[in-house]
Amino acid sequence: MTAWKETVGGRRALTILRSRPFLTVAIVAGVWIAASFASRGFGAYGHLRYLVELAAVIGLVAAGQTFVVIAGGIDLSVAAIVTVSAVSLPLLSWQADPTGLTAVLAVLALTTTIGLVNGLGVALLRVHPMIMTLAMATFLQGLLIIIAGGSAVTAENPLVRWLGNARPAGIPAGVLLWLAVSVIVLTAMHATSFGARLFAMGANPLAAALSGVPVASTTLAVYGISGFTSGLAGVLVLGMNGQGYVGIGDPYLLASIAAVVLGGTSILGGLGTYAGTIPGAILLVTITALITVVNASPGWRSILFGSLILGLLLLSGREQARR
Amino acid sequence: MVATAPLLAARGVSKSFFGNPVLRDVSIALQPGRVHALLGENGAGKSTLINLLSGALRPDGGAIEVGGRPVSRMTPAYAQQAGIAVVQQELSLTASLSIAENIGLGAYPRRFGLLDYPELAVRARAACDLVGLHEPLSIPVGHLSLGRRQMVEIAKALYRRPRVLILDEPTSSLSATETKVLTKLLERLRGEGIAILYISHRLNEVMALCQHVTVLKDGTCTADRTLEGTDASGLVRLMVGRDPGDLFPHWQPSASAASAISVRNFSAGLMRDVDLDIRTGEVLGIGGLVGQGQEDLLLGLYGAIPARTASATVNGASGLPAGVPKANALGLAYVPADRKREGLHLIHSIITNLMLPAFARLPALKLRSRRAERETARGLAVQLAIKGDLGRPAQALSGGNQQKVALAKWMPHDPLVLLLNDPTRGVDVETKREIYMMLRNFAAAGKAVVLLSSDTPELVHLCDRVAVVREGHVVAMLECGALSEEAIVSVAMGAEQRRVAS
Numbered sequence: 001m002t003a004w005k006e007t008v009g010g011r012r013a014l015t016i017l018r019s020r021p022f023l024t025v026a027i028v029a030g031v032w033i034a035a036s037f038a039s040r041g042f043g044a045y046g047h048l049r050y051l052v053e054l055a056a057v058i059g060l061v062a063a064g065q066t067f068v069v070i071a072g073g074i075d076l077s078v079a080a081i082v083t084v085s086a087v088s089l090p091l092l093s094w095q096a097d098p099t100g101l102t103a104v105l106a107v108l109a110l111t112t113t114i115g116l117v118n119g120l121g122v123a124l125l126r127v128h129p130m131i132m133t134l135a136m137a138t139f140l141q142g143l144l145i146i147i148a149g150g151s152a153v154t155a156e157n158p159l160v161r162w163l164g165n166a167r168p169a170g171i172p173a174g175v176l177l178w179l180a181v182s183v184i185v186l187t188a189m190h191a192t193s194f195g196a197r198l199f200a201m202g203a204n205p206l207a208a209a210l211s212g213v214p215v216a217s218t219t220l221a222v223y224g225i226s227g228f229t230s231g232l233a234g235v236l237v238l239g240m241n242g243q244g245y246v247g248i249g250d251p252y253l254l255a256s257i258a259a260v261v262l263g264g265t266s267i268l269g270g271l272g273t274y275a276g277t278i279p280g281a282i283l284l285v286t287i288t289a290l291i292t293v294v295n296a297s298p299g300w301r302s303i304l305f306g307s308l309i310l311g312l313l314l315l316s317g318r319e320q321a322r323r
Numbered sequence: 324m325v326a327t328a329p330l331l332a333a334r335g336v337s338k339s340f341f342g343n344p345v346l347r348d349v350s351i352a353l354q355p356g357r358v359h360a361l362l363g364e365n366g367a368g369k370s371t372l373i374n375l376l377s378g379a380l381r382p383d384g385g386a387i388e389v390g391g392r393p394v395s396r397m398t399p400a401y402a403q404q405a406g407i408a409v410v411q412q413e414l415s416l417t418a419s420l421s422i423a424e425n426i427g428l429g430a431y432p433r434r435f436g437l438l439d440y441p442e443l444a445v446r447a448r449a450a451c452d453l454v455g456l457h458e459p460l461s462i463p464v465g466h467l468s469l470g471r472r473q474m475v476e477i478a479k480a481l482y483r484r485p486r487v488l489i490l491d492e493p494t495s496s497l498s499a500t501e502t503k504v505l506t507k508l509l510e511r512l513r514g515e516g517i518a519i520l521y522i523s524h525r526l527n528e529v530m531a532l533c534q535h536v537t538v539l540k541d542g543t544c545t546a547d548r549t550l551e552g553t554d555a556s557g558l559v560r561l562m563v564g565r566d567p568g569d570l571f572p573h574w575q576p577s578a579s580a581a582s583a584i585s586v587r588n589f590s591a592g593l594m595r596d597v598d599l600d601i602r603t604g605e606v607l608g609i610g611g612l613v614g615q616g617q618e619d620l621l622l623g624l625y626g627a628i629p630a631r632t633a634s635a636t637v638n639g640a641s642g643l644p645a646g647v648p649k650a651n652a653l654g655l656a657y658v659p660a661d662r663k664r665e666g667l668h669l670i671h672s673i674i675t676n677l678m679l680p681a682f683a684r685l686p687a688l689k690l691r692s693r694r695a696e697r698e699t700a701r702g703l704a705v706q707l708a709i710k711g712d713l714g715r716p717a718q719a720l721s722g723g724n725q726q727k728v729a730l731a732k733w734m735p736h737d738p739l740v741l742l743l744n745d746p747t748r749g750v751d752v753e754t755k756r757e758i759y760m761m762l763r764n765f766a767a768a769g770k771a772v773v774l775l776s777s778d779t780p781e782l783v784h785l786c787d788r789v790a791v792v793r794e795g796h797v798v799a800m801l802e803c804g805a806l807s808e809e810a811i812v813s814v815a816m817g818a819e820q821r822r823v824a825s
Contacts, residue, residue, distance in 0.1 A: 194687035212651040212683035
């Protein structure tokens with residue numbers, strides 16, 4: 001009897017050890033340890049904290065992206081939505097709002113609406129997610145150029161500033177925000193029927209629909225969530241940066257998808273977890289930091305970054321064949 | 324009869340798929356200058372036999388002979404060399420290529436190593452003229468109607484100047500005039516000494532065109548004779564006469580007068596103007612040849628495809644359900660035919676598959692209880708005898724067990740009406756028996772079962788009534804007393820019409 005329990009426990013431990021999220025965590029730990037030996041100061045608490053703070057932005061964008069990808073879609077408008085959030089928030093600050101909360105909520109409502117429009121196109125008009133979100137991104141970029149032009153706008157919003165700079169108990173507020181979002185995301189994904197529907201839709205949309213899953217409304221919700229988390233990331237990046245400008249969100253498109261895939265979520269949908277995306281985001285930031293240390297020209301940095309992502313995916317992230 | 328060597332023959336061939344015998348010791352000989360009919364019900368093994376003759380499959384036992392000599396390794400390439408051309412039931416044309424390119428595909432004339440388009444045009448034109456295809460050769464096949472595409476497919480076969488021509492249900496998508504052109508063409512080819520194998524469900528065509536017939540039933544040959552002196556009903560008897568054995572449970576009729584679903588002038592997909600009452604406590608069969616619209620009937624009732632109706636009552640609510648979630652709420656459940664594509668999430672665990680309708684129904688943000696899910700799934704597995712670890716992905720299960728999962732997932736919701744789309748297709752005998760038991764018990768408990776089936780014995784031995792569908796209409800509602808395989812098949816094929824007409 002005890003032996004049986006031990007084998008079950010042993011098997012469970014083995015499953016965790018072999019799981020993709022754990023593998024990604026192990027890679028991050030390995031890179032951190034190796035890098036702190038190679039480069040003095042890399043392993044300092046302050047530096048690692050800074051890395052996680054940077055990763056928080058990617059992690060927030062990738063939260064929505066993970067939902068979308070698991071449900072069988074993809075959101076290519078996240079970068080544009082981050083920019084919309086970071087550029088429109090400074091324009092919304094007014095005197096009657098001393099905390100800045102109203103402006104933040106208004107911006108989040110705006111980005112969520114953008115996401116819902118994506119969802120409408122995908123679910124009701126049956127536009128392919130890639131086309132729908134790419135068109136949305138192009139539309140938003142055009143709109144931003146008209147509204148904001150080429151100039152950077154400075155954020156006066158107190159809440160945004162606090163979010164970007166405060167460190168309650170020594171931990172950056174942005175990281176705390178990411179932590180809170182992670183808890184909510186993981187709960188929604190793995191402990192609610194909503195989450196179970198996402199996985200079913202991603203694995204086999206037809207079978208999900210015939211089993212009574214409300215596919216249209218779930219799709220709508222998923223893109224809405226992606227708009228919301230991208231908006232949140234925009235608020236955070238504005239706070240950390242102090243200024244918003246057109247193009248501020250651009251790095252987060254590839255980063256969000258790479259974090260999702262590095263974390264072991266299937267790009268084909270139906271399999272995965274945000275628990276892998278979290279270390280995936282940290283891994284991406286770490287790689288960027290290492291490349292900066294190498295002291296190469298921006299062109300080479302970009303080439304190196306792209307090659308490293310490809311290499312990592314080949315190492316760990318290859319899709320298993322599906323029957 | 325002249326005793327020449329047959330151009331193409333199968334001698335005692337057998338073939339199994341995954342241990343299920345599909346053909347057992349079947350022989351057929353195609354003589355030059357003869358149109359040979361191949362008849363049999365859905366799943367009797369006709370397509371498999373064609374695939375063996377054309378080299379697409381290799382027999383497990385027996386031999387294929389070409390010109391009287393056995394061929395050890397029959398391949399599609401060898402078959403083409405030997406002048407064997409097959410017109411498949413599922414069209415093998417490429418929609419974006421032109422008519423001429425499709426006709427010549429794989430056998431293009433070449434000049435200096437390049438494709439010789441003028442030569443191709445000349446030869447394709449000749450083939451098209453034979454079948455009465457006068458469209459310009461340069462238009463893409465995708466722009467043609469289904470019937471014209473079928474003619475292109477036949478022209479493609481003729482382009483290769485075959486000595487043996489195999490046609491798998493060539494007229495199923497042809498208009499009356501096109502059929503007439505084809506009939507004349509086949510008569511002429513026969514006169515030129517070509518051997519023709521003709522598969523069709525339209526018995527009057529077969530009677531008019533063919534000289535010899537081979538009948539398959541459950542993978543064995545039940546007749547190999549000339550068509551002289553037989554009639555349509557005799558052929559039907561040859562195709563279906565079989566012993567049902569004790570596969571089916573004994574049951575007492577439990578139908579009540581109350582109707583679970585009642586529709587008037589119902590149209591969905593291929594189905595037109597259907598009046599149907601489904602009573603509680605009955606198993607209502609839906610029969611007919613494959614693809615006459617039966618599936619659209621189920622999907623329309625289930626709210627999965629758009630449907631129109633003059634009036635409808637579904638479990639006391641008026642009007643058809645506006646979507647699958649609504650249908651589920653009204654007590655309808657649907658088990659699809661293609662379990663891999665429509666019924667299951669193969670990469671997910673069996674537990675998740677069993678719980679999916681529950682996830683779809685529960686409030687979206689309600690927290691899951693993994694323990695309760697495991698308990699429910701284990702209960703269902705015991706109830707339906709689904710064996711093995713429930714944490715495995717569903718793709719690890721055998722076909723029969725997968726089907727049980729697709730059925731079992733609805734049981735916790737206690738559906739009032741079960742809509743089943745060919746639930747025993749590709750399922751082993753033991754599981755079939757279990758499923759039959761379940762369906763009868765379900766009906767006895769006062770629920771309604773709608774059983775769409777391509778397996779005629781199932782309809783005869785399991786159903787209280789059978790609605791036979793032909794070309795989108797319910798052409799007959801056979802009551803239990805009048806149920807026989809002959810009756811269903813002859814209504815499905817329109818053979819009774821012919822008898823009245825002649």
